Amino acid sequence: MLPPTPRLPEARALIEMDRYFVVHAPRQTGKTTALEALASELTAEGDIAALMFSCERAKSAGDDYAAAEEILLKSLRQAAEWSGWPEELLPPDSCPQAPAGTRFDSALTEWCRRSPRRVVLLMDEIDGLQGNSMVSILSQLRDGHNSRPKGRPFPASVVLCGLRDVRDYKVACGGDADRSNPISPFNIVTKSLRLGDFTAGQIGELYGQHTEATGQEFTEDAVGRVFELTQGQPWLVNALAHEIIIEMGVTGAVTAGQVDEAKERLIRARATHLDALVARLHEPRVKRVMEPVVAGSFPEVDPTFSDALSYVRDLGLVKQKPPLEVANPIYREVVLRVLGDPAEQYVMADPRSFVMRDGRFDLERLLREFVVFWREHGEVLIQQENYHEAACQIILMAYLHRLVNGGGQLDREYAAGTKRLDVLVRWPYAGPDGERLVQREALELKVWRAGKEDPLAEGLAQLDGYLDRLSLTTGVLVIFDRRPEAPPWNRRGAFDLATTPSGRQVTVLRA
Template identity: 75%
Template sequence: NIRPDGYPFPASVVLCGLRDLRDYKIASGGAADRHNAASPFNILADSLRLDDFSADQIAELYDQHTQATGQEFSKDAVDRVFELTQGQPWLVNALAHEITFKMKMTGTITAESVDVAKERLIRARATHLDSLAARLQDPRVKRVIEPIVAGMPPGTDMSFDQDVAYVHDLGLIRDTRALEIANPIYREVLLRVLGDRTERFVRADPRSFVLPDGRFDLMRVLQEFVVFWREHGEVLIQQEGYHEAACQIILMAFLHRLVNGGGQLDREYAVGTKRLDMLIRWSYPGPDGERLLQREAMELKVWRPGESDPTPDGLTQLDRYLDRLTLDTGVLVVFNRRSKALPWAERGAFEQAATPSGRQVTLLRV
């Protein structure tokens, strides 16, 4: 705009980032009292969060690229972007930019291209993802994220509600009631960051767990995990900042280290469920050269002090998970965190168990 006396000057300025401007008051040394002026500069007029895109809006956005270049995004690709991002604006644009400008894909863009781009973004710790990861050590963020990962009940006091609102404003959770991580990409980033320490302890060669026919040897991996748990579990739990979710984080990091490269590890978790679901997807060649997909489902439970054995509930929950995946068998892992647990050198016992519907599954107690 043209200001008085002809001097050009902005009429308004938008500051865009992960923080509400009021948080910079605290960062600059001001008091944390939210009733005082909202910023050290006293200039905040409004604080807005860019809404997530719908699937139709993503399709419309990507169609603009098609109109400009002639390159199309398949419907499966658009659907996969929405599934992975839940419409988070930065992620929607970052995936498309990664595919078209950095990967330089030609021809129609497919869902497989989207998966490759997702993995590249996470590995590169793109700026936005790296900033989110850095927030995990913020006490307010940890207080909300830890029970989500651990599947524990959330806090009930008023200060917890304020923390939930703060984490929601950061975009880490979907809403302030369900307390679920906002999208699958964030879910994976959070757990990879939290599992970094564990992955550094894993020395096993991922190629040694591939069977002669190309399938993934899950049982051998679990046997290797028992050895790893006996040797490093106690130390890693003590070092883990997210102490209540330590068991889940350690096993997921171990599996990710051995699955990544030849397959994918999907994780599902939410506050209050007292469980964590995992699905290993492993691609391997069939007898005629076609690509086949191996799927292995796992359920994680923790036996905490003062609680009863979670195995019966775990078998029921695993049954439902297998129903949803249309699989005949799976694995239930029960971590014992009670003081009455066996000595570390003796932990790790395999059993065969049956789910309520009669499925035969593997039970691992560690």
């Protein structure tokens, strides 16, 4: 484990200034670990009683803020008892006799009045509070915060820790995320800190600890591949190492190829973290951001789009900074697999039948078979697809995944505004002398939309650049016709040859 507190360097300074602030990051990034370590360090120094407790159990209270108060106060007391603190530092062991909606405030006041130290409160899983319960608790914190200059005992610093940034708490409480409101419980928040992902150097440091403890090394290429696949997402970094060492039982030096195998195993197993993430894909705010990312189109931006984008970034699904694209290659693959799963159930072809005698994959035959599939099922599948704008890309990806994934791999590249989806098929096979070879086939997917020009010329230029980057001499351009005047479904699927601007001969499929 990396030292947790250096990942939040500003937190200690804000606490020393008696500030109230937010720490947010996606799930499984180390928020709880970092804040627990910070609380322990502060308490051990002797001047502060820093207590971290979870609000998660209060989720069951819903809008019942009286019940939420009771649950939080019990959780608060339990956390203090489990910390091993002496009696004089513990919060009250019974709920105060006060009206509902003021009991949390009253209990904190009584605790701070009795405590010989400054009290710092770190409220983890603050997202667990719902509706009126969230409004009540945060409003009580605001009231106590503002009464401190008048001599009222109250926590010197409060840290709200969860998935979301302050903007989303404002929305949850019925406020406008973009407007200042003097009575909002959020006008006391000084700053919002986001716990960042690991750097490549930190991954090397983390894995280096394993090497020191066991002697098992991670090659430089393996560490680089982990960073490339995860972009430093902490849960993924740890999960890949666990998969390699524990589940796969690798005992020698870990290689980049084993990292790739572990990635495939994680995705197939749909580990809890990945399942929790993709479960969000059909939420309206998430879909509004993710659909143009998958389709390669520009999102429709209006005054509410920034809130949706902020929410999706807080979930960790997309990168924190432009361009708008999925946060890392593992998430990128999982998103398309999940969205394409319904369409994949329609694919009846046998994957083994596409393996040629020399062991290579028959992409030409796959495309011909796809045309038959598209004519028969395309119209129905498009109508059923929730991500309607990206339906064509999702369906072809599902078809490819069903037939390629048994023996090969698919690498997918897509982002909002690119107007395309790039796919690389990697198929390992044995050469004439038994040597291990890898067949690579590149495809680019475009959509011809109503009112737009034929994307053939643009697609050829884009495919040219993709092939140049991959050092390939040929590829496939697939153009889906979504115009009202498109040919009837039983006449779609024409193949043609075309030349890219640099002179490469490529196949064009008009679906």
